Amino acid sequence: MSKKDLEVIIATDCGSTTTKAILIEKKGDTYRQTFRGEAPTTVEAPFEDVTKGVLNAITEVEELSGRRILDGEKILTPNEGKTGVDIYVSTSSAGGGLQMMVAGAVKAMTGESAQRCALGAGAIVMDVLASNDGRADHEKIERIRQLRPDMMLLSGGTDGGTVTHVVELAQFLKAADPKPRLGASYKLPVIYAGNNKAHGQIKEILGDRTALIITENLRPSLERENLMPARHKIHDIFLEHVMQQAPGYPRLMKMVGAPIMPTPAAVGTMTEKFAKANNFNVLAVDIGGATTDVFSVFEGVFNRTVSANLGMSYSISNVMAEAGLPNILRWLPFDIDEQDLRNRLKNKMIRPTTIPQTVEDLQVEHAVSREALRLAFDQHKALAVGLKGVQQERSISDAFEQTASGQSLINVMRLDYVIGSGGILAHSPRRTQSMMMMIDAYQPEGITRMAVDSIFMMPHLGVLAQISEKAALDVFYNDCLVRLGTCLAPKGLAKEGQKIMEWEVTGSDGSRQAGELRFGEMVHVPFGAPKAKLVAKPVKGFDMGAGSGNRVEADIEGGVVGLVLDGRGRPFTLAKDPSKRRDDLNKWYKAMGMYPV
Amino acid sequence: MPCTVLRKKRLLPIPGKVLAAMGQQVGAMDVVAQTELPGKVFSVNVANRLAVGPEEIKNFMVKNEGDAVKKGEIIAENKPFLKWFKTSIESPVEGTVESVSPVTGQVLLREPPKVLPIKSYVKGSIVEVVPEFGVTVEAEGTFIQGIFGVGGETNGEIAVAVSSPDEELTAEALSEGHRGKIVVGGKHAGLATIKRAVELGVNAIVVGGIHDRDLRQLLGYDIGVAVTGTEKIGLTLIVTEGFGMIPMAEYTFKLLSSRNGEHASVSGATQIRAGVMRPEIIVPGYPKNVSECKKDQGRGWIEPGDPIRIIREPHFGVIGTVKSLPPELTVIGSESHARVLEVSLEGGEVIVVPRANIEVLEK
Numbered sequence: 001m002s003k004k005d006l007e008v009i010i011a012t013d014c015g016s017t018t019t020k021a022i023l024i025e026k027k028g029d030t031y032r033q034t035f036r037g038e039a040p041t042t043v044e045a046p047f048e049d050v051t052k053g054v055l056n057a058i059t060e061v062e063e064l065s066g067r068r069i070l071d072g073e074k075i076l077t078p079n080e081g082k083t084g085v086d087i088y089v090s091t092s093s094a095g096g097g098l099q100m101m102v103a104g105a106v107k108a109m110t111g112e113s114a115q116r117c118a119l120g121a122g123a124i125v126m127d128v129l130a131s132n133d134g135r136a137d138h139e140k141i142e143r144i145r146q147l148r149p150d151m152m153l154l155s156g157g158t159d160g161g162t163v164t165h166v167v168e169l170a171q172f173l174k175a176a177d178p179k180p181r182l183g184a185s186y187k188l189p190v191i192y193a194g195n196n197k198a199h200g201q202i203k204e205i206l207g208d209r210t211a212l213i214i215t216e217n218l219r220p221s222l223e224r225e226n227l228m229p230a231r232h233k234i235h236d237i238f239l240e241h242v243m244q245q246a247p248g249y250p251r252l253m254k255m256v257g258a259p260i261m262p263t264p265a266a267v268g269t270m271t272e273k274f275a276k277a278n279n280f281n282v283l284a285v286d287i288g289g290a291t292t293d294v295f296s297v298f299e300g301v302f303n304r305t306v307s308a309n310l311g312m313s314y315s316i317s318n319v320m321a322e323a324g325l326p327n328i329l330r331w332l333p334f335d336i337d338e339q340d341l342r343n344r345l346k347n348k349m350i351r352p353t354t355i356p357q358t359v360e361d362l363q364v365e366h367a368v369s370r371e372a373l374r375l376a377f378d379q380h381k382a383l384a385v386g387l388k389g390v391q392q393e394r395s396i397s398d399a400f401e402q403t404a405s406g407q408s409l410i411n412v413m414r415l416d417y418v419i420g421s422g423g424i425l426a427h428s429p430r431r432t433q434s435m436m437m438m439i440d441a442y443q444p445e446g447i448t449r450m451a452v453d454s455i456f457m458m459p460h461l462g463v464l465a466q467i468s469e470k471a472a473l474d475v476f477y478n479d480c481l482v483r484l485g486t487c488l489a490p491k492g493l494a495k496e497g498q499k500i501m502e503w504e505v506t507g508s509d510g511s512r513q514a515g516e517l518r519f520g521e522m523v524h525v526p527f528g529a530p531k532a533k534l535v536a537k538p539v540k541g542f543d544m545g546a547g548s549g550n551r552v553e554a555d556i557e558g559g560v561v562g563l564v565l566d567g568r569g570r571p572f573t574l575a576k577d578p579s580k581r582r583d584d585l586n587k588w589y590k591a592m593g594m595y596p597v
Numbered sequence: 598m599p600c601t602v603l604r605k606k607r608l609l610p611i612p613g614k615v616l617a618a619m620g621q622q623v624g625a626m627d628v629v630a631q632t633e634l635p636g637k638v639f640s641v642n643v644a645n646r647l648a649v650g651p652e653e654i655k656n657f658m659v660k661n662e663g664d665a666v667k668k669g670e671i672i673a674e675n676k677p678f679l680k681w682f683k684t685s686i687e688s689p690v691e692g693t694v695e696s697v698s699p700v701t702g703q704v705l706l707r708e709p710p711k712v713l714p715i716k717s718y719v720k721g722s723i724v725e726v727v728p729e730f731g732v733t734v735e736a737e738g739t740f741i742q743g744i745f746g747v748g749g750e751t752n753g754e755i756a757v758a759v760s761s762p763d764e765e766l767t768a769e770a771l772s773e774g775h776r777g778k779i780v781v782g783g784k785h786a787g788l789a790t791i792k793r794a795v796e797l798g799v800n801a802i803v804v805g806g807i808h809d810r811d812l813r814q815l816l817g818y819d820i821g822v823a824v825t826g827t828e829k830i831g832l833t834l835i836v837t838e839g840f841g842m843i844p845m846a847e848y849t850f851k852l853l854s855s856r857n858g859e860h861a862s863v864s865g866a867t868q869i870r871a872g873v874m875r876p877e878i879i880v881p882g883y884p885k886n887v888s889e890c891k892k893d894q895g896r897g898w899i900e901p902g903d904p905i906r907i908i909r910e911p912h913f914g915v916i917g918t919v920k921s922l923p924p925e926l927t928v929i930g931s932e933s934h935a936r937v938l939e940v941s942l943e944g945g946e947v948i949v950v951p952r953a954n955i956e957v958l959e960k
Contacts, residue, residue, distance in 0.1 A: 016870075137638075137639070137640035137703075138637055138638055138639045138640065141637070141638040142637060142638075145635075163700065164651070164700060164701050167698070167700040167701055168698075168700075168701040168703060171696060171698055171701065171703065171705065172638075172640075174696075175638040175695055175696070175705050175707070176638070177635065179611065201700060290822075290870055309821055309822050314822060314823065314869055314870050315821065315822050317819065317820060317821055317822070317823070318819075318821025318822050320819065320821075321818075321819035321820075321821045322821070338810075339808060339809070339810055342808070342809035342810055342813075342840070343808060343809050343839075343840035343841045344840075344910065345809075346745075346809045346812075346820075346839075346840040347839045347840050347841070347908070347909070347913070348909075349822075349823050349869065350744050350745045350823055350839060350840075350867075350869060351744070351839070351908050351909070351956075352869060353953050354908055354909040354951075354953050354954045355909070355931075355933065355935060355951050355953045355954065356909075356910075356931045356933070357909060357910065357911065357929050357930055357931060357950065357951055357954060358910060358911050358930045358931060359930060359931055359932075360910075360911075361909070361910050361911070361931065362931040362932075362933075427933070429931055429932035429933050430932065596932060
């Protein structure tokens with residue numbers, strides 16, 4: 001079947017707890033998501049076969065849609081009337097996802113490149129080893145021995161450069177003799193993507209002890225990063241080694257019509273496709289119970305980070321440990337005893353499936369979520385950087401502006417679109433809550449559109465995009481994204497109450513709204529038009545993207561929330577005085593209609 | 598469960614030797630499998646220390662790959678014309694020379710392997726042997742699960758130190774007689790109590806609740822993710838209900854009291870993500886008036902009349918009985934739509950609680 005003929009598609013995402021299936025059908029010229037079903041994932045005992053959960057989720061889709069998709073345990077292809085589908089695709093993060101350890105000669109150079117490579121392939125990076133990581137040699141060897149990754153990525157040195165460091169790392173690796181996480185009797189897959197001059201020595205050292213795969217250097221020169229060959233190898237090994245060891249996956253691999261992708265890799269693909277199709281700078285986040293994944297595309301460069309221990313249930317207590325209690329308390333518009341808050345968060349950690357019953361309890365979770373989002377974003381900004389160690393040519397004028405190499409690529413003023421997913425953002429009782437959590441955590445500047453992926457469909461669409469970009473983008477625009485609206489946040493500081501901007505918005509439906517924004521206030525303007533024209537005139541000292549005091553005209557989106565005019569200034573800080581801070585929060589939350597009064 | 602049949606897998610992390618046979622009766626302290634963990638590796642940069650090129654170091658090695666070395670023994674030295682300029686490199690550890698690298702100029706030394714024994718942990722019989730890795734032990738006895746714990750496996754005699762499940766376990770309630778025992782308290786144990794127990798050599802404390810602040814003081818850090826069992830705080834701590842002051846469930850308290858004075862195996866190991874593991878107390882053998890053990894009979898669903906505990910604010914820790922289970926989604930105080938149940942409280946009041954926020958108690 002050619003790609004053009006795709007009319008009915010079934011896609012699943014096998015998560016750690018739930019397997020979700022969606023049915024996509026071509027209606028006229030457009031692909032739409034029509035039915036969905038879900039079932040508990042069955043990777044662990046007593047089932048130990050991922051396909052059971054997949055079949056259960058698809059069965060639910062069958063029941064809801066009236067379409068027969070399964071013939072026993074086989075997917076019926078191609079689609080004929082009300083029977084069968086044209087293709088079945090799937091992603092997977094069950095069983096802990098893809099866990100990797102990476103190594104590079106210099107931590108800030110090849111170490112960082114190796115980390116970006118593995119993260120971009122959808123892995124959780126358990127540790128980054130480097131010759132200069134500050135640990136004694138025996139500590140590095142001990143660490144390699146303790147961790148049981150699915151595979152290891154070894155890099156180091158530029159092509160033709162010195163081989164000493166990377167050979168040393170290989171020797172440590174050999175001495176540690178690490179075992180893979182799954183299948184204790186198998187050799188650990190090791191991808192070598194370092195200095196090509198060391199190929200012979202690496203083979204000699206690791207050839208017998210590990211399942212060694214040699215590929216192109218991921219940092220052939222200081223000025224160039226070449227992550228794709230190693231990323232493809234990671235994906236190949238994920239399918240050939242890791243998936244083969246996971247319960248039921250060999251069968252699942254036979255069922256699919258395209259290679260299974262690690263869930264985060266698929267979300268990354270979808271983020272990239274969306275950014276490219278619209279020429280946007282995009283930030284996408286998936287905040288789960290245990291981890292928070294952050295994806296960004298800035299000026300065409302894709303980055304992904306995963307904050308393995310920042311989440312809303314299993315890791316909620318770690319958010320408290322990392323952010324500090326005062327940072328969580330600062331978002332609460334009421335007083336709460338510190339011991340009470342500590343106990344509440346720990347009780348959520350040990351009983352992760354409980355839900356907030358009261359508004360107060362919901363606000364506590366929202367406070368934690370802001371900090372989890374903020375911390376994960378900080379980690380992302382630290383890794384989404386230009387290459388370090390690159391020699392820069394500077395003119396005389398540049399010498400006055402000493403910008404170092406390795407600057408973060410993330411610039412919130414140039415950020416066009418934020419997409420949030422994960423329970424706390426996707427299922428908040430009021431959409432304004434989701435939008436405010438993202439605004440407070442990311443503090444976007446200028447004009448930023450915002451949306452949530454309400455049922456976390458991005459994994460399915462990312463894997464589908466490998467087969468049909470049109471189908472993936474159609475569903476993404478029409479069914480996946482819930483458009484919240486646009487945040488307008490002038491950058492600058494002033495006295496409270498001072499006028500900082502005049503604005504006017506005209507919707508594609510002819511609706512028009514206009515007003516003024518004063519420093520220290522939040523203004524919520526319900527505005528549903530999908531497309532609108534904005535004219536913003538910030539006062540001197542305030543920037544909406546065109547420089548201080550400069551008028552801006554831009555295309556924006558309305559949505560289920562509408563326009564949020566954030567006059568709290570950038571950089572935004574909360575009042576130090578607790579009573580003023582609580583008054584401010586209450587005022588802003590009220591203006592946004594965030595919580596029931 | 599007053600008496601249940603339970604199975605424990607006792608496996609080595611890497612292949613080794615299984616020391617127990619199928620059908621064999623084992624005690625809690627018997628070693629059932631054993632392996633040798635490869636020794637730690639240390640590196641010595643011989644090229645740097647002797648100021649020679651990496652490719653030259655083989656000429657200066659006194660000990661070669663595979664040779665045994667003692668701590669302080671010379672492994673490499675140069676041969677200058679003048680003795681004053683002689684440099685000798687001593688081994689920092691006892692072990693063997695693992696490798697000599699002419700590329701990096703490093704010599705890797707490996708300490709002798711360490712023996713890693715795995716004990717049976719519970720008294721029972723071997724019902725499965727996993728070649729090279731270990732066994733499964735089957736035991737009959739009382740099995741109680743906690744909700745959170747710290748510290749690893751230990752054992753000792755159960756000593757109930759309070760008279761009711763809602764009594765606080767105080768430092769004063771502990772004495773020399775509790776050394777080596779599993780002390781059972783009521784609603785809470787504070788920092789002073791736990792510290793006193795460590796001083797006295799108590800093996801484990803089982804209690805309804807603790808304050809997170811005390812736990813932080815005890816460990817010196819905040820537990821971020823609930824993966825525990827390796828902490829070294831001087832005892833194993835098991836919390837049966839949660840964080841705060843929460844009376845131990847009546848049933849749990851009665852069960853532990855019924856086995857007072859008997860020997861138990863306990864573990865504080867908790868893991869709440871994939872492959873959930875909760876802390877546990879296992880008392881082998883039949884309790885009084887019980888002559889037959891049954892496999893776990895958990896029904897897996899809730900029915901009106903079931904006793905439950907609420908496990909989230911605003912009614913955290915409150916005990917009641919299921920009155921009804923409305924099937925439709927209900928808007929709760931936070932404005933979320935959730936499946937709920939009606940709970941009758943002791944005084945006759947009826948409240949509505951999300952189903953996700955309750956735990957069914959055993960009768």
